[in-house]
Amino acid sequence: MGKWTRRALLSVGGVVGGGLVLGISEIAFAPNRLGILPPPSGDGAMLTVWLRITPEDAVTVLVPHCEMGQGVHTALAMMAAEELDAEWSQVHVQEAPAEPAFANAHVLRAFLPLEIPPLLGRGFDYATFKVAQWVGLQVTGGSSSVRGTGHHGMQVAGAAARAMLIQAAAVRWQVPAEQCIARRSRVLHEPSGHAASFGELADEASRLAPPVHPAFKSPSQYRIRGTSVQRVDIPAKVNGTARYGLDVVLPGMLYATVRAAPVFGGKLAAVETAAVEAMPGVKSVVKLEEAVAVVADGYWRALKASRALQPQFTDGGHGEVDSAAIFAAQAEALSGQSFGKAGKEGAGAASLEHAARQVEAEYRVPYLAHATMEPMNATAHIVDGRCEVWAGTQDPLSARKVAAKAAGIAPDKVTFHNQPLGGGFGRRLPGTFDYIEQAVKIAKAIAPTPVKLIWSREEDLQHDYYRAAFVARFQAGLDAEGRPQTWVSHFNGASEALAARPPYQFKDLELRTTDVHAHVREGSWRSVAFSQQGFFIESFMDELAHAAQQDPVGYRLAALGHAPRHRAVLEKAAQLAGWGTPLPAGQGRGVALVEAFGTIVAEVARVEITADRQIKVHQVTAVVDSGEVVNPDTAAAQIEGGIVFGLTAALYGQITIDKGRVQQSNFHDYPLLKLADSPRVTVEFIRSGAPLGGMGEPGVPPIAPAVANAIFAVTGRRLRELPLQANLLSGKS
Amino acid sequence: MAISFVVNGEARSVDADADTPLLWVLRENLGLTGTKFGCGISACGACTVHVNGAPVRACVVPIATLQGASITTIEGLAPQDAPHPVQIAWIAQQVPQCGYCQSGMIMAVSALLAHNPNPSDEEIAAQITNLCRCGTYERVRRAIRSLAPGAGGSHG
Structure with missing residues (x-):
């Protein structure tokens, strides 16, 4: 599943030419609720592109949430496609890149009341409160994607794009826009028999100003929402082609596993490494503050070597607690x-x-414990002052910050490739990215060689949050x-x-x-x-x-x-x-x-x-x-x-x-x-x-x-x- | 040590430590990452593949025991353009959620159905012991039942 990095996102915007790209710019976060502004032209400002329509009628929806089996990529695309009146078979979904423009707060701030309701008031919405706290995060959690991003974002973008396509058609055909309708990725003017596909109109539509308050369909008009559309992520999950964090492969990559302090808060005090470093395939033993990592040419050799270590850990004074x-x-x-x-x-x-x-x-x-079926893992590569990380997380944006800190570089020097998650359930939320920090520190120690860190199940179960x-x-x-x-x-x-x-x-x-x-x-x-x-x-x-x-x-x-x-x-x-x-x-x-x-x-x-x-x-x-x-x-x-x-x-x-x-x-x-x-x-x-x-x-x-x-x-x-x-x-x- | 065996119909040779579990040879030496690591102790079934037609948990099978064996992984279960009936049923019933355990689940179910096309609920419960943290079991059962002869749920 490819993703648009920031650079690719902007360059795609530049070469679209005949297409329509619709998103929200940073400047749009004014208190215009359920409104939308056009992307600023040519000034390089970052966009949160949510919808893209090509001349070939392909509709791409960018979803700023991770897929962990909850079907959010499908559900959010459905909400956009419904208001757009797109033909579902022509709709594609991509996960948005880990960039500040896709942070939850940016997505929601424009649309939610600024005041936070009093705690414990009846009807107060716990998850909304949490989302409001998540400034600077790109979280999937709090059961909030559909009712947050979907309700306040996706359907707005879809409705705005539909209005612009209809307006473009009305201008082209010299007819009143009110007489035009959108249906299955086409705009029709039934009195005259005019018809054009979204792709044919996208270029003209892209030159129009989006409506500030686009009109929504009434639920009785829905033909996608409310139906059991098959999930877009499932076909790759039945034939082994879905690529989770654990499946990332880089040329020349080594494999690492860790043993962390068994008592929470403990630190690595001492470890004798010479014998283990001489084991076949072992490339390095990396001492971290709270753990020791073994790097080898394969996971099995790394695991065997890590089990041969006899590290001494402090217990932070908690060694007697039960x-x-x-x-x-x-x-x-x-x-x-x-x-x-x-x-x-x-x-x-x-x-x-x-x-x-x-x-x-x-x-x-x-x-x-969460016990996600995919144990914690991350792949990291540090070279030329830049860091790339591949892992499945419920918040790639703050995972990127963790990686940057561990690498000792600025966040914009880190590219974070979020992968489909082999289970989340809260284990892969912000504040719990110890496995990413470890992977990046190991990668730094063996730079420029890339490394995949895989926790054993034992490590995963004993170092959860x-x-x-x-x-x-x-x-x-x-x-x-x-x-x-x-x-x-x-x-x-x-x-x-x-x-x-x-x-x-x-x-x-x-x-x-x-x-x-x-x-x-x-x-x-x-x-x-x-x-x-x-x-x-x-x-x-x-x-x-x-x-x-x-x-x-x-x-x-x-x-x-x-x-x-x-x-x-x-x-x-x-x-x-x-x-x-x-x-x-x-x-x-x-x-x-x-x-x-x-x-x-x-x-x-x-x-x-x-x-x-x-x-x-x-x-x-x-x-x-x-x-x-x-x-x-x-x-x-x-x-x-x-x-x-x-x-x-x-x-x-x-x-x-x-x-x-x-x-x-x-x-x-x-x-x-x-x-x-x-x-x-x-x-x-x-x-x-x-x-x-x-x-x-x-x-x-x-x-x-x-x-x-x-x-x-x-x-x-x-x-x-x-x-x-x-x-x-x-x-x- | 050097091991020669057949993987997804192709003769392959790998050089690996004799005690290396098949799982890691498949994933790291042969690039077949569809088979997943879940526990390393044969408890979860995420690594289930077929060895000579039988379902085995690849995380505990040392490569040294597989000289000359025939191994099928999720990638080799069926051609991409002609999915296996179990894969078709899995899509029809929308079984996977996160999907991580489903390669192993599908390999376990396809092995079961190859020998017993119409298993009873008890047989399903006894044979399909793979763990799914997302809790797709109800749909797994439903998909298996849809594949029973006469159920009309498969193309196979």
Whole structure:
């Protein structure tokens, strides 16, 4: 998949001649919402070209987001092509280069209100807040591509180009523009019978000023959006031609692997290298601050040599920490009198004492690794004061900055070639580019020879940026009829407090936070704090229903009087799953409802506890309201995949710490769900017409509580700690 | 050591350490990067290829054991312009997400179907143990079922 570098982008612009290139210039970031300005002519200013139409009718859409299987290249091109009225078979997608002009902030700043909504306000959009913080980044994350770049960018560019093509046709034919229509990459004037292809009109259109406020189609006019267009990235993924970071090959390239300090924060103290340097094929042993790298003529030889090393690392003073101590420190903080408040409504916790009945519970979840199937890797080449890097990342722009710093040169001397990702899930977000820094430093040590750094799976699993281990306590006050009145939660990790707000109505609510962190590296993990809070909140809500002796669905519905979309999602999920209908012995159903990234998802899990106390999830029914669904099949795939991802965490996932280091090392002790354990999944969408919600992450959070609630329905045991399988067997609750 | 074998129908000779896993010979000596590295301990199946028609996990097969063997990788499963029925079904069902595990998944499934064209759900579950972090299993099952004789889901 070729990409336009900055130089190529500008030179392509120069030689287009007969074509139309449409983008946004830096100067366009005025407060003209949903507007667009033409590229400045000839002054060399950088453009964010989003659309290009050649005289041969080829439409190219540049997408400033990475493809990691979520289908974003296809979905964003669909949004542009829809408003353009392009013939889909003539649409091509390219990933935008890693350049500041494609930074999220540039894409979005022109279109979003400048003020950031108050934290925790109802309707406040967590991911938008994150995007607003991502100035200077080119991130794919926060389930934000379609509703951010797509909604505020791609469809604007498409609509503007369509208006310009129509205007060009009207001028050519001397007819009113209002009488012309665009259809499948042609402009037609039906009264006169005139017709011309987009390519034929592109040159003339390129001399027109784009409309500041192009008109959008009404959804009833869509013929691409809302259909299950096949993903453009799939054909290369079934025949081995998709080229991931791991597959990059450069002439004369060497291979490297690393061993990093096993205790986070540790440094390389000493390593004897002579014997290893004499091993066959070994070219160099490179000492880094926190790791030692072996460079060889092949990965296997590098790996063998790295295993032969006996490096000494410091432990940063964390060499005695274990998981029990980490949980204990959090629990102690929760018991203290000092905490932050992430939200308060009504009388807050003070109203608990007036409750007819109080319910309390403590929940905890362990650290989790991302375990992308493609281990961390990067290829780097430093020569003549320039650096080139190839890797799959969720933010090539800040990866480029990391590479520049590691190489000791300016970012504009670095060309970053982002590759398709063999899984992201948050592991390849900014702040987690240690593998790129290492690759560039190794390349610098052996310059001008290019090097591909490949982490072993063991290195990958033990040097992740983990989903935070997390303890939370909940208290609720119920009235005499068992109705929820007061909700108080106290949890660790203040930064993602939005996820802690339950969707249900409470007269009094208080969210308390502490911020205790161990030395273990923490990062964003698909669905971020919604994954932990979703488990806590929806399990505790189930406890309240049980305490009130009410049906879990009915109890939730009664507390959603103010939230018709949530009610509709929950009702439909219950109906489709046959909620309340009889099941074979040993089986039960559990439900959970989570809103995340603007999308509301309810999942009902049908679970069996076998005679040997194995948890078997037979069926998951998911109902999703994301407002609109741009590509139903791709969206369903995201929910299906999110359920499997969340189920791995719910049933098996745990990273434990002993002597300051991660104990798990590969898939034998960090198992992932297999096909044999994978439930049947049905996904239904509700098209409520609400603003577009995200799709990559919202499928994850409800599955853990849905399964835990189903286990309660079968066994009467409330599992308040993940992973469920180990805790069911151990008898913990 | 020098090893001669047949890869995707072509006689090849490589010189590599005897203990080098087939995976790295394919990727680095022969440039066949469609076969992926996932775990190095035969746990994930991303490196699945066919050796003499049987699915094997190339990350743990030393090259020294393959003298004279016939190996098929994802690149050799079918000509680019005439895809294998499994590849066609994979596109029709839109199976891959990130796609990284799918070379191995497709090689495992094509080997299964070559010996058992109509596997039961239990047989599928027992035979297809490749890991997919994106969670495409439901579609993998659907695609396999579409290939059953009489299902009408394949061109093969």
